[in-house]
Structure formats: structure tokens, C-alpha cells
Amino acid sequence: MSNPLNFEVNATEGAARAALLTTRRGVIETPVFMPVGTAGTVKGIRFEELESPELDARIILSNTYHLWLRPGIETIKACGGLHNFIGWNRAMLTDSGGFQVWSLGALRKITEAGTEFRSHIDGSLCFLSPEISMEVQAALNAEIAMAFDECAPGEATHDEARQSMELTLRWARRSKDAHVAQIANLRYRQALFGIIQGASHLDLRRESLDRTVAIDFDGYAIGGLSVGEEKGVMMEVIEDLAPRMPADKPRYLMGVGTPEDLIEAVARGVDMFDCVLPTRNGRNGQAFTSRGKLNIKNARYALDQQPLDENCACSVCNRHTRAFIRHLYQSGEMLASILLTHHNLAFFLDTMKGVRQAIRSDQFAKFRREFTEQMHCGLES
Amino acid sequence: MSNPLNFEVNATEGAARAALLTTRRGVIETPVFMPVGTAGTVKGIRFEELESPELDARIILSNTYHLWLRPGIETIKACGGLHNFIGWNRAMLTDSGGFQVWSLGALRKITEAGTEFRSHIDGSLCFLSPEISMEVQAALNAEIAMAFDECAPGEATHDEARQSMELTLRWARRSKDAHVAQIANLRYRQALFGIIQGASHLDLRRESLDRTVAIDFDGYAIGGLSVGEEKGVMMEVIEDLAPRMPADKPRYLMGVGTPEDLIEAVARGVDMFDCVLPTRNGRNGQAFTSRGKLNIKNARYALDQQPLDENCACSVCNRHTRAFIRHLYQSGEMLASILLTHHNLAFFLDTMKGVRQAIRSDQFAKFRREFTEQMHCGLES
Numbered sequence: 001m002s003n004p005l006n007f008e009v010n011a012t013e014g015a016a017r018a019a020l021l022t023t024r025r026g027v028i029e030t031p032v033f034m035p036v037g038t039a040g041t042v043k044g045i046r047f048e049e050l051e052s053p054e055l056d057a058r059i060i061l062s063n064t065y066h067l068w069l070r071p072g073i074e075t076i077k078a079c080g081g082l083h084n085f086i087g088w089n090r091a092m093l094t095d096s097g098g099f100q101v102w103s104l105g106a107l108r109k110i111t112e113a114g115t116e117f118r119s120h121i122d123g124s125l126c127f128l129s130p131e132i133s134m135e136v137q138a139a140l141n142a143e144i145a146m147a148f149d150e151c152a153p154g155e156a157t158h159d160e161a162r163q164s165m166e167l168t169l170r171w172a173r174r175s176k177d178a179h180v181a182q183i184a185n186l187r188y189r190q191a192l193f194g195i196i197q198g199a200s201h202l203d204l205r206r207e208s209l210d211r212t213v214a215i216d217f218d219g220y221a222i223g224g225l226s227v228g229e230e231k232g233v234m235m236e237v238i239e240d241l242a243p244r245m246p247a248d249k250p251r252y253l254m255g256v257g258t259p260e261d262l263i264e265a266v267a268r269g270v271d272m273f274d275c276v277l278p279t280r281n282g283r284n285g286q287a288f289t290s291r292g293k294l295n296i297k298n299a300r301y302a303l304d305q306q307p308l309d310e311n312c313a314c315s316v317c318n319r320h321t322r323a324f325i326r327h328l329y330q331s332g333e334m335l336a337s338i339l340l341t342h343h344n345l346a347f348f349l350d351t352m353k354g355v356r357q358a359i360r361s362d363q364f365a366k367f368r369r370e371f372t373e374q375m376h377c378g379l380e381s
Numbered sequence: 382m383s384n385p386l387n388f389e390v391n392a393t394e395g396a397a398r399a400a401l402l403t404t405r406r407g408v409i410e411t412p413v414f415m416p417v418g419t420a421g422t423v424k425g426i427r428f429e430e431l432e433s434p435e436l437d438a439r440i441i442l443s444n445t446y447h448l449w450l451r452p453g454i455e456t457i458k459a460c461g462g463l464h465n466f467i468g469w470n471r472a473m474l475t476d477s478g479g480f481q482v483w484s485l486g487a488l489r490k491i492t493e494a495g496t497e498f499r500s501h502i503d504g505s506l507c508f509l510s511p512e513i514s515m516e517v518q519a520a521l522n523a524e525i526a527m528a529f530d531e532c533a534p535g536e537a538t539h540d541e542a543r544q545s546m547e548l549t550l551r552w553a554r555r556s557k558d559a560h561v562a563q564i565a566n567l568r569y570r571q572a573l574f575g576i577i578q579g580a581s582h583l584d585l586r587r588e589s590l591d592r593t594v595a596i597d598f599d600g601y602a603i604g605g606l607s608v609g610e611e612k613g614v615m616m617e618v619i620e621d622l623a624p625r626m627p628a629d630k631p632r633y634l635m636g637v638g639t640p641e642d643l644i645e646a647v648a649r650g651v652d653m654f655d656c657v658l659p660t661r662n663g664r665n666g667q668a669f670t671s672r673g674k675l676n677i678k679n680a681r682y683a684l685d686q687q688p689l690d691e692n693c694a695c696s697v698c699n700r701h702t703r704a705f706i707r708h709l710y711q712s713g714e715m716l717a718s719i720l721l722t723h724h725n726l727a728f729f730l731d732t733m734k735g736v737r738q739a740i741r742s743d744q745f746a747k748f749r750r751e752f753t754e755q756m757h758c759g760l761e762s
Contacts, residue, residue: 041716327452335422
């Protein structure tokens, strides 16, 4: 079975790197932002827009937990796998469900075997384990699957974080074994990424990294950040960890973050990101712009004839004013969410395009400085 | 001041006619369906899609009542009129608000002067009259404005319908006078359409028509249909009335209807239509297809790999299956509304394109028969 991914770093500047990640469904230039398509749809946007040259999203993320509960894996299998079911022909990554069930809090119970939880849809009792997650992800058949992990809260003590990390390592082993057992049944081998845990404790993070790499995955993710830890701790962990991660494999920072977070993590050596911020905040009336966040609800925009971001070339900024988008938002019109989502995704994807170009032309330090300075001009300060 | 509209009939078949309606914002081929953009947005779809060759909507409708209440006319004036405010550069028609305030039922009180009502947004007391409606519509500055009318319920008695009709005629006179008084202040003269009322009573309808025509408008609309009258009565009124309407002016049937209704009204001589059905029903999970309505909630579609309509060439039918759209709907995903709205509008607009081509090639009778037969195959029967 051939290697499911080819990862080739072709430029570096400091710890930052630009690479080509080749999958059977296209080439992904990294650093890359993956829009989140939880239930098989990136909320509020059509696939045609995601594929358009303006956005050109090469890979999206889907959530195993959500799709497993609804429509259910039998439906997706009967419809020929996730790509075919949803009509998306580019690359996809599925998370494992580990983080989602962990997020259910009081609704879930974690044991050695796996996680028992109540469905957020109908309250029914469900059980997810490394083996089940791998089976579901194989059926979804995304290009990249993730190991089933447990997350520790940001403020976890050393003892708590170690216990959680050890469990994640045992689950990583079981995920890998289940994945290997499945390979024989698949026409194409999926890539499988391992997930590094350890909360805010650098010694645990390093140990988690070494022992995860020892299991041998196609790429490595940093999990359990941006989950309540103190500000600054996240970057400290990334700065310590990323350069120690295998240089010949993609490095994926899960669930992060703002445009500034992305750029700071790229500067520390991260290649891949996903986050609900552009889509979720868009639906809540927030635009990301080159001069910081903009809350369209704000009365100051009632007569504002400017686009969301004067430096943005997206189709929303080309056509519509803040005044109109505010009116749509205040009127509860779906188009407010559609336009804000589109602009925010364009802003995130365009920022990453700028990042890649900067690294390739050895201008990333300058790009990072200017981006950060402009961000702090503060539209609404 | 030049004529704001040019209307040129260039093909007829029986009472059906195909024409070109030329406005300062483009040529509209009739018979035409106008998507409804109540609050300055056709719900759930971007203007780029409406303008695409696939849909090619040449004119949309906006509601004076909604825009007057929110964002308010001062905002729209400050933003350079409605086209500029919303970013739509093709033709528009605004209704007068008459029907909307009438629809408020117990919340409104109709007097000779106008209609007093409570805002559906904040309950504040408002007053709309022919003069105010004309002033607001002049500020909105659509290509076509409508006279301020009163609607009688479908089951109105002869006496009730006469009273309502007489009031509408007095308001039509006042609308025209206000419009004429405004012309001096406008760079371009808007077209103004009169509205024929009279409920289900043919004698009143004919009288309303004659007396409305005597006031002299740029086009004539049939109002007060599809508001509770018995099935069959609507077509009876249209059949009697449409051929008596001036042949050299556009004939507009307000707020109607299903694709079958449109074709039957075209067969009786109607040129223009608007209706919320494709957008509203789309949001509620209903698709219009060449074989009748399809309710995507229906469990029979859970594994259905077919497009919404096998005879539809729209981008939704080209890409997505019923199974996926049903999944989106069941999951409460916005994309369900977006895709169903797009398909439904494509279906309505494409049907009207077929109607125009059929009339121009003297094939409308055949088109109408085949369309109707196929519709009654009944996807869900």
C-alpha cells in the first residue's frame, strides 16, 4: 500500500515553513487553514464558493462525532462515503470524535475502553472508542483520519494531565492497530495522525510527543490547546513543541485560532490549522478584518458606506457596505450570515496565502510584523 | 420627462404574449417571475447567483412596508437609494405597503386618509397613506412603484368588495397625483402601476379596471387574488380580466403563485408575477420539481441518490443528492435553505424562460399541456 500523503517542505524562514502536502484528492499548499464542515457542510457557504479561485479551500474538516450520530454511518456508506454523500471532491480530514465527546462534560463518562455519552441530538446512550472511531473514519474515508484521544482541561494539574496523556497514548496505540487492521479492506490507505496531549506541562508534552512518534503516524497534531489555559501558555507550548516534532511530517494545531494565532503558530513551525471562528463568529455578526474585529451590530455602522475590510478583495467587500450587512443582521436575514461567513473565510484563507508567499520569498518576518501592527490599529478601539 | 418603461409585445399565442420590458436598468423579457426581496435581500441567496446565467433574474421585488420600518427611509436615502444600499444593479419593483398593512389584520385600522397600524417589529404606531407610500417609494427609487391600495378578502360580499374597491380607486387617484407632484424632483421618472381590486366579483373587477385605466398608469396589476377565495375563482377572474387590460401595458398578477398558476395565468394574458413560494417553501424543506412538489423531510429520501429534480440543470441538481439535502435539513443546517432556495428559484425562472421560448415559437399550447401532465405525474403521490 503506497504512502497516502506526500509532504515536501520547499521553503523555510526561521521555524516557519512552506510545504506541499499531496493527497489523492489534490495538492495542499501549507501552511493551510481548513474550514470546519462539522456535519458535512461548512456552515453558510456553498462548496462552489469554497472551490472558487477567491477562496480556493483545498481541504476541509468534518466531525466524526456529528456525522456518526446523524445521518449515521450506514447512510454515508450507502451513499458511497463522505465525499460522494456531500458532493465535495477535494481533500478532507476527519477528527476522531475524542474532543467532541470530551466537550460534552457531564454528559459523558470516560473509561479505559472508551467514552460513554449521551447524544446531543436525542439523549440516547452512545459509546465511542479508538476502534469504533477508526471504523467510522474508515467509512467516512477522508484523506486524513485522526487518532482517538482524550483532552485534559487547560488548567489540569500535572497528575491529571499525566493520567489523561497516558490514556491518550494507550488509545493512540489502539487507534493505530485498528487502522492497520483496516488497511487491508481499503482501496486507498487513509493517512492517520497522532495527537499530542499534556495540557500546559512542557515535560508531559515532550514525553507525549516522543511516545506518539514512537507509534509512528503520518502526521502529528497538537491537541488540547485553546481549551481554557492562560493566555500566553498556548504559544509557549507551541514554541517548545513544534520544532521537536518530526520535520518530515505535517504539524497540525487543532482548533486554533484567530488570524494572529495562526501567524504566530506558523512562526513556530506549525503547518495546518482548523477553527470554527470564521464561520461561527460570522453567524454571530463578527467580521475579521486586516484592522481587527468588527461587530456589525454596532450602531456606528448604520450608515457606513465602506466594505467590511477596505483591504479585502473578496466578492462581499467588492459589493456590499457595512450599512447593508448591518441592516441584514438586524433584520435577522440569512444573507448576513452568508456574507459574513464568506468574507471571514476569504480573510483567513487569503491571510494564509499571504503567509505562504511570504515564507517562499523570505519575507515572512516582515509580513508577520506588518500584519500584527495593522491588526492592532484597532477598527473599534 | 421620458417614458420610464418601454413595453413591446413581440409574440403572441392565443391570449399568451411574449414582450420586452425596457427599463433604465436593463431589458426584462416577459412573461417574467420576480423573486421577492422583502427587506432588500432575496432570502437565502446572493445577488451574484441571481445574476448568474443559470438564474438570470432581471428584476426583483422589494417591500416598501418592510424597508420603511427597517432600516428606515433616511438610512436608504443616505446610502444613495435602494439599489446602491443593497448592491443590486438590475431592475426593481417596490410594492406600496398596502397589502402588507392590510395583512396585519387586527393590528391595523383603515380610514379614508390611510392605514394606521402597529409595527410588527416594535409595536410602535405607524401611519401609511398614498402620499407617504409614494414618497417612500420615490426615495427607494425602484424602476417600478405601485399605487397604494386596499385589499378585500377573497370571500368579501359584493357590498364589502365595492366599498374596498372605491377606497382603492380614491387612493389610486391620490397615488397618481402624489407621483406626478414628485416627478419634478426626480432625475428619472419611476413607472407607476395601478392595482385592480374587486375581490371575486367580476362586475366590480371590470369597473375597477376601467376606472383605474382612466387614471392612466404605466402598467396594471391584478391585486387581491390568492387571498382566501375558492379554488378556481382566481383563474376565472384572470380569464375575464386580463384580455380587457390595456394590450400595450404590462399586466402584473400580484403574489401568485405555483408554477402551474403562472403558466395558467400566462395562458390568459398575464406578463409579470411575484411570489414568496420558491424562497419561503425552500426554507421549509419543499422543492418544486417538474414532477410536482417534493418534501425533503420525507424519510423516503434518506438514501436517495437522485437530484431534487432529474430534469433540472441547476447547480444544486448537478451536484447534490436528495439524501444530502435531507440530511442538511434534518440537521438544521443553513445550507439546506440555501440549496432549496437556489433550486426553487432556478426552477421558477427556468420555467418562465421555457414559457417565453414556447410563445415565441408558437409552441406554448404544447408546452403548457406537457408541463401540466408531467406535474401531475406526482413524485409523492
